[in-house]
Amino acid sequence: MTASRDCTIAIWTIDNEFSIVDLQLQATLLGHREPITSMALSTCLRTVVSVSAGDEVLVWDINRFEILRRLSVRDTVVVRDQPLHSRLTTLTPAY
Numbered sequence: 001m002t003a004s005r006d007c008t009i010a011i012w013t014i015d016n017e018f019s020i021v022d023l024q025l026q027a028t029l030l031g032h033r034e035p036i037t038s039m040a041l042s043t044c045l046r047t048v049v050s051v052s053a054g055d056e057v058l059v060w061d062i063n064r065f066e067i068l069r070r071l072s073v074r075d076t077v078v079v080r081d082q083p084l085h086s087r088l089t090t091l092t093p094a095y
Contacts (some may be wrong), residue, residue, distance in 0.1 A: 001048065003036035009050060011062065027065045031058050 002010045009029040015022040034054040042049050048059065048060040054075040060066070 001039070001041060003039045003050060005035040005037060007032040007050065007052070009036065009039065009060070013063070029065060031060075031067050031070075032056060034070055 001012065004010070007030070010025060011027045011029065012023045013026045014048040024046065029048075032050065032052040033056065034052040036050050037053050039048060039050045041062075046063050047062065048056050048062055050060065051073070052058075057073060058067055059069040059071070061068050
């Protein structure tokens with residue numbers, strides 16, 4: 001899986017025969033309006049969470065290649081030298 005500045009996510013299949021790796025494009029996910037800056041994959045839940053430069057967060061179903069939820073990062077508070085649970089990020093629906 002790759003994310004791009006062209007606002008897309010590409011899902012690839014990998015064929016590894018005879019020590020040759022061949023990538024085949026399986027799907028292209030469209031939905032972001034600004035370049036994608038980060039992405040996280042959950043293989044257990046079969047979902048991807050992607051974040052754009054405009055702080056838009058999309059949750060994707062990678063079985064059906066569609067958006068499950070569109071969120072927006074509103075407030076981010078980072079407290080230095082504190083345990084992870086005290087770093088707060090609030091996500092609110094964009095619609």
